[in-house]
Amino acid sequence: MDILLSLLLLLLAARASGELAQRLKLPALLGEILAGVVLGPSLLGLVSPDAGITLLANLGIFFIVYLAALELTLKDVKRSIRESGVFIAIASFIIPLLSGVALGRLLALPLGSSMFLGIALAFTALPVSIGILTDLELLETDFGRSIVSAGLLCDVAGLAMIGVVLNVSASAGFDPLAMGILVLRFAAFTGLLIAVDRLFRYRHGVLASWLLRASRHLVTKGAPFALPFIVALGFAFLADYLGLHFVVGAFFGTLLVAEHVIGDRDAKDVRAATAAVTQGFLGPIFFAFIGLSVVVKSLADAPLVLSILAVAVLSKFIGGYAGARWSKFSQRYSVAAGVAMNGRGAMELVVAAIGLELGLIDESLFSILVLMGVVTTFLMTLGLRFVLPANIRDRLAFGSSTAEQGSGGINGGA
Numbered sequence: 001m002d003i004l005l006s007l008l009l010l011l012l013a014a015r016a017s018g019e020l021a022q023r024l025k026l027p028a029l030l031g032e033i034l035a036g037v038v039l040g041p042s043l044l045g046l047v048s049p050d051a052g053i054t055l056l057a058n059l060g061i062f063f064i065v066y067l068a069a070l071e072l073t074l075k076d077v078k079r080s081i082r083e084s085g086v087f088i089a090i091a092s093f094i095i096p097l098l099s100g101v102a103l104g105r106l107l108a109l110p111l112g113s114s115m116f117l118g119i120a121l122a123f124t125a126l127p128v129s130i131g132i133l134t135d136l137e138l139l140e141t142d143f144g145r146s147i148v149s150a151g152l153l154c155d156v157a158g159l160a161m162i163g164v165v166l167n168v169s170a171s172a173g174f175d176p177l178a179m180g181i182l183v184l185r186f187a188a189f190t191g192l193l194i195a196v197d198r199l200f201r202y203r204h205g206v207l208a209s210w211l212l213r214a215s216r217h218l219v220t221k222g223a224p225f226a227l228p229f230i231v232a233l234g235f236a237f238l239a240d241y242l243g244l245h246f247v248v249g250a251f252f253g254t255l256l257v258a259e260h261v262i263g264d265r266d267a268k269d270v271r272a273a274t275a276a277v278t279q280g281f282l283g284p285i286f287f288a289f290i291g292l293s294v295v296v297k298s299l300a301d302a303p304l305v306l307s308i309l310a311v312a313v314l315s316k317f318i319g320g321y322a323g324a325r326w327s328k329f330s331q332r333y334s335v336a337a338g339v340a341m342n343g344r345g346a347m348e349l350v351v352a353a354i355g356l357e358l359g360l361i362d363e364s365l366f367s368i369l370v371l372m373g374v375v376t377t378f379l380m381t382l383g384l385r386f387v388l389p390a391n392i393r394d395r396l397a398f399g400s401s402t403a404e405q406g407s408g409g410i411n412g413g414a
Contacts, residue, residue: 003052007285010047010292013039014284027377029287029349033370036291049292053285060286061350063278065247066232068155069254070271085149087326092319092341093154096121097161099315103307109365115165116360120369121312123158123348124151124341133340136384143333147340150323154341158351159248160186165360185242192238193252200256225273228257247350290349290370293356298364305368312372313379316342336387343380348373 013035021031039047047053100121104114138144220226235253236246258267299305320341324334352369355361361369 003050006047006050006053007056009039010036010053010288011281011284014288018284018287026381029283030374030378032284032287033291033294033349033374036288037294037296038291039288040292040294042294042296047292049289053289053292056282057286057289057353060278060282060289061247061353062233062236062250063274063282064286064350065250066229066254067271067274067278069232069251070228070258070274075259085146085327086153088146088150088320088323088337088341089153089157091323091326092124092150092316092338093122093157095319095322096312096315099311103311107304112165113360113365115161116355117308117365117369119158119161119165120344120348120351120355120372121315122154122161123344123351124154124316136388138384138388143329143336146324146327146329147337150320150337150341156251159251162248162351162354189239189242189249189252193235193256196256197259200259222273225270228254228270231257247354286353287349290353293353293363294367294370295363296367298367299371301364304364305371308368309372309375312344313342313376316376332387336384339380339383339387342376342383344373344376348376 014032017031017035018028019031021034022028036047038044041048049057097118100118101114104117105111107114109117133144133147232250232253235249235256237249238253239249240246317338319338321334321338323341324337329337349370352361352366352373355369356363356366
């Protein structure tokens with residue numbers, strides 16, 4: 001089928017299905033994935049994941065990560081480490097990670113594939129979490145900030161771990177020399193990030209201020225959008241050159257961009273332009289592409305599907321709950337934290353696509369991970385509404401001082 005006709009069918013179906021999902025108070029990506037499944041080889045066979053669609057899907061991965069990171073800065077990362085969200089992050093990352101590795105070894109998967117399964121289970125979709133917490137009017141509460149901080153740290157740790165998995169997979173085990181080279185690569189990349197950050201901060205940000213002034217004198221249209229994009233793309237290339245995945249560079253490079261290169265006056269316009277491209281075109285194409293790649297027949301292995309889903313949901317819930325109790329949250333909000341940390345969404349699907357592309361997982365495991373991402377996102381959306389009904393959400397959103405009074409507060413009591 002002609003590439004333009006395939007793209008037209010895919011985008012039309014993805015947008016329509018996404019709109020329907022959104023009207024049902026569900027994340028649009030659920031409908032967009034379903035559109036790909038229906039149009040793809042598993043059902044109607046009208047569209048196939050050919051080279052053209054794959055290229056656009058890979059570009060969609062970049063823009064999804066770019067848009068998510070534009071909402072954050074390095075200050076956000078540092079603040080997350082200091083806040084209570086760090087305890088939720090530690091428990092809700094390590095427990096699913098180890099559970100996934102153990103399950104992978106039990107399923108006789110190679111070490112690299114087992115580690116990748118653990119990472120996939122450990123991710124928390126920050127963009128989806130932000131969207132759902134915003135919809136429930138919880139984002140600006142202590143609970144919401146803790147969940148967002150924990151999700152941020154889980155995503156950062158997961159992206160960093162991808163480099164470790166690539167090394168283990170390539171060397172078929174823990175090769176001390178290869179691991180040493182990997183550490184040096186991470187050190188070089190981290191060192192460059194720190195050096196650029198310090199350079200931008202030098203003399204109260206004189207270089208960043210100069211770049212902002214210079215960008216506003218450019219006469220070409222779209223310059224404020226192009227400059228930060230070029231910086232992020234440069235870091236993506238650097239990460240890929242060092243043997244890390246380009247997603248790692250895109251994420252951390254964009255954190256620098258958001259903090260130093262984009263001025264307050266331009267930030268809203270840059271985010272709006274990026275959101276329009278991502279959410280209006282490349283994002284739906286990527287999620288529909290995920291649906292195209294799903295092999296429905298592989299989901300017929302019920303014991304395998306149920307075991308992965310059970311480990312994914314339970315390990316993440318236990319991690320979120322334990323981390324919240326560690327942070328001295330009440331019983332109710334600890335349960336809510338376990339539910340909230342379970343949503344995988346966009347980042348989970350990005351990671352699954354990376355694993356399939358690199359040969360770390362096969363089509364069967366890929367399809368199960370996609371299903372897991374869809375199911376956990378759905379459970380998070382409904383679960384938070386059940387655990388935190390409207391009257392409690394209203395009280396929590398009213399103010400932290402009100403929410404923390406009595407036995408139903410965030411801290412203390414049940």
